[in-house]
Amino acid sequence: MTQQTLVLIKPDGLKKSLTGNVLTRLSETKLDIVASKIVKVSRQLAEQHYSMLKDKPFYEDLLKYIMGDYHKRKVMALVYWGEDAIGKVRQICGSTNPEEADPVSIRGAYGRITTKGVYENVIHASTNEQEAEREIKLWFQPEEVIVDLYPTKTVKKTREERAWA
Numbered sequence: 001m002t003q004q005t006l007v008l009i010k011p012d013g014l015k016k017s018l019t020g021n022v023l024t025r026l027s028e029t030k031l032d033i034v035a036s037k038i039v040k041v042s043r044q045l046a047e048q049h050y051s052m053l054k055d056k057p058f059y060e061d062l063l064k065y066i067m068g069d070y071h072k073r074k075v076m077a078l079v080y081w082g083e084d085a086i087g088k089v090r091q092i093c094g095s096t097n098p099e100e101a102d103p104v105s106i107r108g109a110y111g112r113i114t115t116k117g118v119y120e121n122v123i124h125a126s127t128n129e130q131e132a133e134r135e136i137k138l139w140f141q142p143e144e145v146i147v148d149l150y151p152t153k154t155v156k157k158t159r160e161e162r163a164w165a
């Protein structure tokens with residue numbers, strides 16, 4: 001099954017200069033990167049991304065974590081594309097809890113649990129096709145992804161936009 005999956009290198013990964021290491025590990029999958037950008041995560045984007053976890057006790061801290069309150073205010077967002085992309089990326093990421101994750105996985109090697117109990121696990125990766133579609137559409141516009149997987153439509157946008165002066 002050809003899939004796309006959303007990867008985020010979270011603010012702890014950027015703060016610790018792990019971008020290169022993480023991308024090198026992910027290149028073992030032989031998947032294609034079809035979108036990438038650096039994002040300053042707004043409260044609204046953080047809430048939408050983690051909407052499934054809003055009832056969890058760690059939710060507020062999780063929002064602060066992904067917005068960069070504890071590290072630096074940036075996230076690297078990427079879309080990987082290819083055969084079984086979702087499972088292949090999750091495999092290299094490792095388990096959610098960095099202390100339980102395989103030590104050679106990205107989370108096992110670089111993650112930690114804070115004194116507040118938040119799992120700072122360096123990387124996000126979509127867990128299934130439904131989640132991948134929702135997340136890719138949340139983080140990227142169609143023209144930012146160079147391989148089309150999801151149908152698009154043409155709409156006329158009239159709002160004002162920032163342009164180079």
Ligand code: UDP
Nearest residue numbers: 058062095096117118119120121124125127
């Ligand atoms: N998380 C946490 N404590 C928990 C569970 C999750 O701090 O007990 C954080 C962790 O950073 C995780 C994110 O919330 O990556 C999203 O949780 P999810 O259950 O979706 O795990 P994932 O899909 O990221 O493995």
Ligand code: MG
Nearest residue numbers: 125126127131
């Ligand atoms: Mg998840």
